[in-house]
Amino acid sequence: MSDENAVYIGSKPVMNYVLACITLFHGGKKEVVLKARGRSISRAVDVAEIVRNRFVSEATPSEIKIGTEPITGEHGSTINVSTIEITLSKE
Amino acid sequence: MSDENAVYIGSKPVMNYVLACITLFHGGKKEVVLKARGRSISRAVDVAEIVRNRFVSEATPSEIKIGTEPITGEHGSTINVSTIEITLSKE
Numbered sequence: 001m002s003d004e005n006a007v008y009i010g011s012k013p014v015m016n017y018v019l020a021c022i023t024l025f026h027g028g029k030k031e032v033v034l035k036a037r038g039r040s041i042s043r044a045v046d047v048a049e050i051v052r053n054r055f056v057s058e059a060t061p062s063e064i065k066i067g068t069e070p071i072t073g074e075h076g077s078t079i080n081v082s083t084i085e086i087t088l089s090k091e
Numbered sequence: 092m093s094d095e096n097a098v099y100i101g102s103k104p105v106m107n108y109v110l111a112c113i114t115l116f117h118g119g120k121k122e123v124v125l126k127a128r129g130r131s132i133s134r135a136v137d138v139a140e141i142v143r144n145r146f147v148s149e150a151t152p153s154e155i156k157i158g159t160e161p162i163t164g165e166h167g168s169t170i171n172v173s174t175i176e177i178t179l180s181k182e
Contacts, residue, residue: 041133045173049159053171064155066177068140080144082136086157 005029009036009044017047018055021088025056030090032059037069037083048086062089096120100127100135108138109146112179116147121181123150128160128174139177153180 007020017034024032032051036044052059065085070078098111108125115123123142127135143150156176161169 039130039133041136042130042173045132045157045175048157049171049173053159061157064157066136066139066152066155068144080140082133082140084136 005031006033006035007047009034009040009047011040011043014043014046014050017043018050021047021051022055025051025059025090031062032088034086034088035083038081041082041084044084044086048088051088056088056090058090059088060091061086063087096122097124097126098138100125100131100138102131102134105134105137105141108134109141112138112142113146116142116150116181122153123179125177125179126174129172132173132175135175135177139179142179147179147181149181150179151182152177154178 005024007017007024009017021032021034034044034048048061067083068080069083071081072078096115098108098115100108112123112125125135125139139152143152158174159171160174162172163169
């Protein structure tokens with residue numbers, strides 16, 4: 001899947017990401033993929049729920065994937081961080 | 092599904108919940124369901140990833156559901172909180 005319809009969830013306010021999703025759907029995308037890692041994972045779920053409950057009622061979470069990514073720190077040490085990808089699809 | 096194989100993720104250290112999952116699998120359960128809400132959602136993903144990558148390699152996340160639950164506060168106000176349910180299944 002291309003990154004054109006991906007929304008990367010960071011530490012900004014939830015509504016910023018909600019707006020990004022709505023913009024993609026209104027621009028004609030049938031699928032929007034929310035990607036997050038670490039502590040932003042719960043924010044990604046918030047975004048998905050707010051989008052479908054309040055703004056784009058036809059959108060449903062069609063696929064949810066979780067995974068692990070190694071991150072190399074400043075001193076060369078590697079830690080693992082959890083990731084999530086939530087695909088919201090309009091029927 | 093009964094609650095016998097549910098692990099509720101709160102704010103304790105991740106390894107506490109990892110141990111709870113391992114215990115259930117070793118006790119013969121074929122499925123363990125991790126349930127979390129709010130900020131604990133990212134911890135639930137951590138638990139699922141650690142269990143399957145480090146301890147129970149046959150376990151895969153067979154189903155991941157997200158949702159919203161209304162919570163009534165002390166003063167009668169209601170806020171919505173996101174939830175996740177991750178089902179880990181042994182093949």
